[in-house]
Amino acid sequence: MTTFVDRVELHVAAGSGGHGCASVHREKFKPLGGPDGGNGGRGGDVILVVDQSVTTLLDYHHSPHRKATSGRPGEGGNRSGKDGQDLILPVPDGTVVQDKDGNVLADLVGQGTTYIAAEGGRGGLGNAALSSARRKAPGFALLGVPGGTQDIVLELKTVADVALVGYPSAGKSSLISVLSAAKPKIADYPFTTLVPNLGVVTAGSTVYTIADVPGLIPGASQGKGLGLEFLRHVERCEVLVHVLDTATLESDRDPVSDLDIIEEELNQYGGLGNRPRLVVLNKIDVPDGRDLAEMVRPDLEARGYQVFAISAVAHMGLKELSFALAELVAQARAAKPKEEATRIVIRPKAVDDAGFTVTREDDGLYRVRGEKPERWVRQTDFSNDEAVGYLADRLARLGIEASLMKAGARTGDGVAIGPEENAVVFDWEPTVMAGAEMLGRRGEDHRFDAPRPASQRRRDKQAERDESDQEYDDFKPF
Incomplete structure (x- = not known):
């Protein structure tokens, strides 16, 4: 049975946002008390979190599909839907997150480090949040945004x-x-070690961790034996120790040739050339092993290696080795740059960034791409004419209609909003004014109006002239 897994493919899906509610407040003697539809709840995120108590990716090997909960829809009486619960996925320290093409998305090192693998969808606004002085009684609400999905590869590096x-x-x-x-x-x-083993060593005032990497053989960097599976566990280690067998029974092997072969595999794998190294000649408790160690030691020292002759079985030479390793680890730690405080990088949009693009494809279709228009389309209930008109208003205010005219679009041309696999396509009908302006004031119901003093009517008229409909993000902070 598999007990250690250090590479898995994970399919994550965040929760979708709940739909907004279109509702009108009613009570005795006041059947039309105004819109009171609540907002939908936000969908839960899928979050990877480093947990020191987790040492393997085995759980995700058996259950590779993970999904967060969705937000609840809004209700009447200004009741907002409940937010979806975030799905927390604990991963071992040293987990690298990649996409399916091998691009690194995150390198999770250190207890509590997090990465949002899939972001929950926004909840739709209810008609109470959509109401304004110009749109007093919206008969529609916005739909929740579907949660994000992603296929990722988790790879553990010890x-x-x-x-x-x-x-x-x-x-x-x-x-x-x-x-x-x-x-x-x-x-x-051979190959009794099938998984990396970790141990903690104390030498004087220095405490360090040591990893036993499964045995390497010629061709390990090309996938032979277990080498390719576990060479990546060497990447994060600051010091490399060559453990050479001085009592091998194989006639075609000796400590020097073993060292050369392992060094070649490390060089082929790449990125390990600058790590400090030392050599351990093991099994000197065997008479032939001691003789061979004394024979090859001058040659290894001439190459610049620090050499230790030991016997792990007889506990010979271990104290000197542990303190030498502690010194190298301390030097490596001192050479590391100090971690800087967390910085927030603000990248403002360019002044001429419209937030969308309009391109004409070979078949004559005009495609609109952009975060806002694509999200607005997903939030629109196309069975509700008022909601469709509201979408038209928003797209026109964003400048999409003007951009289509500039790109050469004519009446009846096909326009697609969104990516090729998930787009809304319609025949374009250019207008001088979109939506609410053409229909009078969409969302107004004079049954809500009560007699007002002349001064109040003048103030309301002025407010209507001055007000410009706000964008989605201004209605409710997320």
Whole structure:
């Protein structure tokens, strides 16, 4: 049974926003008391959060489809719908989030680090929020926006200070078991280590983590053996330790050639050339192993390596090794740039950014793309003529009709709003004025009007002339 998974494909879906409500307040002796439809609730986000207690992606291997809850629709009596609940997905420290094309979206390192994998949809406004001095009785409400969806790849890269690399059965698991409290599987056959093991080592005042990476063989960087699966766990380690077997029974191997082969695989994988290294000659408790270690040690030191002859089984030479590793880790930590305080980067839009684009396609169709018009279309109930007219007003105010005229569109030309796979297509009918202005004042119902003093009527008239309909974002903060 699989117990360790460090790469999964995850399909996440945020909750959709609830629909707004179109309602009119009624009570005894006052059947038309004004619009009181509440707003829809916001859909829940899907959020990845680093949790130190999580060490594998196994849960997502078995359940790769995750969805947050949707917002509830608004109700009459100015009752807004309940927001959807965010879905929190705990991931191990060191998880890299990528899209299906391999582009890195987030690198999650450190307890509590978060990434919103899918954003919940906005709730639709009810007719109470849509009412204004010019639109006193809206007979429609806005629909909720569908939640975002995304297919992502989660890839775990072990976060450790020191990585033990070497051939299978070189003694890496034995070494980490005696340097720390880790209890990896130890046996006398190759590939006993199938998952990275982590241990915590204390040497003087320095505490560091050490990782036992599964054994590498020639061609590991091209996917042979287990190398390609676990070489990525070496990437975050600050210090590399070559564990060389001085008592191997294979006649075609020796510590120097093993070192050269592993170094070649690390170079082929890339990005590890500047990591400090030291060499451990293991199994000197075996007489032939001690003799071979003494023989190759001068050659390795001549190459610039710091060499330690040890026996993990007999606990020989471990103290010197642990303090040498602590010194290298301390130097690596000191060389790291200090983390800066969190900065908020504000990127204002260009002065000439209209917020949308109009392009003419080869088949003569005019396509409108932009965050606002596409969202407005998704929020429109096309079975309600007043809602359709309200959409026309908003698009005209945004400047889309003028842009279509400038692009050469004529009466009857096809216009699509949105991406190719999910667009609303209609035949364009240019107008001098859109929507409310042509229909009189859409949303007004004179049954709501009561006799007003002449001074109040003059003030209302002035307010109507001065008021410009606000955009969606101004009605309700999100």
